[in-house]
Amino acid sequence: MVNIAPRETQDLNLMEDEAFRAHVRQWIEANYPADLRNPPKRLHWDENKPWYFKLAEKGWLCPGWPRQFGGLGLAPAKQIIFTEEIERYGCARTNDHGIVMVGPLLINHGTPAQQEYFLPKILSGEHIWCQGYSEPNAGSDLAALRTEAVLDGDHYIVNGQKIWTTLATDANWCFLLVRTDKNAKKQEGISFLLVDMATPGITVKPIINLEYHDEFCEVFFDNVRVPAKNLVGTPNRGWDMAKALLSFERIYLGSPRLSAYAFTRLRQLAERMGVWDDAAFQETYGKLRLDLEDLKSLYGTFVEKLRRGETLGPDVSMLKIFQTELFQRITDTMLEIAGENAGLLEPMEGNRNLNPTGLYIQARPATIYGGSNEIQRNILSKNVLGLPG
């Protein structure tokens, strides 16, 4: 936990873009823990918290939150620059579910009491959140979820199982989708509950992923008592909020950061492998570069809409599709030029910047999580293009 008192008070939106970029870069270089640069795997809370606390102290943890809630209220163009600098330097991703999802959820739908209680604890790092949506039989069909919450006086009793819960072993709070009305249509009996992971009856079991890393988990709920005041919004209306939140998730997953990160490493790898000057490589590199540039432009238009206070439509799925597939194409190219290094478990030559296999594997689930790309294409064709079916 940190004292978040000495916050950035200056309105960074007033700076010129290049001055802002220099300002961010300088601060990152001066403050980012050197041993955490370019981590080959997603870091656990124990490992990334020094960086989380640095950002928190500076007041830069939540660049997109409005200033009255402790955010930076940063304009879209500036947010993109901010992200680019973070990625350029190889800063680790933090345990950011609180920042990216719970914050926006509570800012939009929380009671003042919930906002006052939870938001500062995200900003201080006291609460680390995980996302309890998916279940073994409710993945793409999330609305089929069966984990149930039954009201008992002023508590809900929760029973069921979640799966693929990222970094649940690190989290002390979970935002959970539960079924509160079994008789209603499947989308109409779902509620949002905020659950303290220390509550008796919760068991977390790590799952080893394709990178041999314990990044996601199964979470079991056995008669877990959750105070009714931890329900967000209206009972049985959780699905609508979740959907709105998914558009936050999609714009986050559509942000160019992962592709931008991989792209700079592609160049480093090409130089190391001696193909940088190769005309055919330059052709491929140029195509990827332009895809990345255009993704940044498209992303900017969505962030701008948010900035104007508009709610994002289903067309945000375009961003998620293009970003995640670009990330994969960049890492596919890495594997292609890496020679036999394409089979190594660890980064090449002990250099974390040369990690083609790690990035290749990490790029795979990007088209699965956050609503698979097949589901995103269904959304685009039905809800944006209005095709029948």
Place this chain on the structure above:
Amino acid sequence: MSQALDDRSESIRMIRDSAGAVAPRGGDTKRVRALRFTNPGFDKGVFAQMGELGWIGLAVSEDAGGAGLGMSEAVALAEEIGAGLAPEPLIPAMLSARLLAAAEDKALLAPLLEGGKVVLTAWQEKADTLAVPGTSDAPRVFVPMAAGADAFLLPVREGNRIALLALDAAGADVALEKTMDGGNVGTLRADLSRAARVADDIGAVVEQALDEAALATAGHMLGLMEKAFEMTLAYLRTRQQFGRIIGTFQSLQHRAADLKVHIALTRAAVESAAAALDAGATGAVRQAAVSKAKHRAAESGLLVLRQCIQLHGGIGYTDEYDVGMYLRRGMVIANQYGSATLHRRRFMALAPEDVE
């Protein structure tokens, strides 16, 4: 169909059947999982069994102690090994057997063919190459499963000739790196003063032996693709979401159909190249056929294996579920004996208009 072809399909069938003993298709992956990240990363007992079954000398002439079969049998076997994810370094051992047989060596060839000695050829001096410069003091890199070597073979240039030296693995300077699939590769810094001379010139055979290894590796990839795709089809037929079997979604049906096309292309490229080599193709014709097959296997192989993960959703990204093991193995072999880019360029450089 000619008598020769009938014999061929019979010997291919027998090879495939015999593979079941070591790398059972549809068998469980317990053995494979238990060996991951162990030293040496494979089972020397199983390697010996491969020798007893005649696999290591499959393409070595009967006179030299081999089975006297050809590349059509070798790629069929490699495919079975891939489908069963066997970690034993069979293709590198076949390469060594080829060189030793050409050198008319007796001392190392017999124990290698029996599977009693793991003999690996340390020919490579940089990533993504098929060239064998034979630089005497260059470290030899990416030796597959080097942790389990009993001896290394080293091609060393002497004027216009490529001599073959043998080095006992005991006491050799080998730096190991782990691979994605739980195996390892080694960098050998050989002390040639400790090495024994096997042959004065293997220059004539080394290129061909590497082409054969590249083609067998394409067969290995084909086995990975077939098996991972079979698992994926089974999943598409059973997994339900939205109250339906996901295999009823037309977008997934089309994807599966596309993957089938890639698998068919790969099989056609691999099997036709093997037939060309068995018919005695040499020089540019052989190289073009091999490059066609290895290029296709590297490109379509990774594509199919990636999509198999995608079609499984979250469970495809776990270590516990087998489909991911196929992708990891695919990453390890995709660029072995030449990447897609290398083989595409070699193919084009051979003036394909002029080859059959």
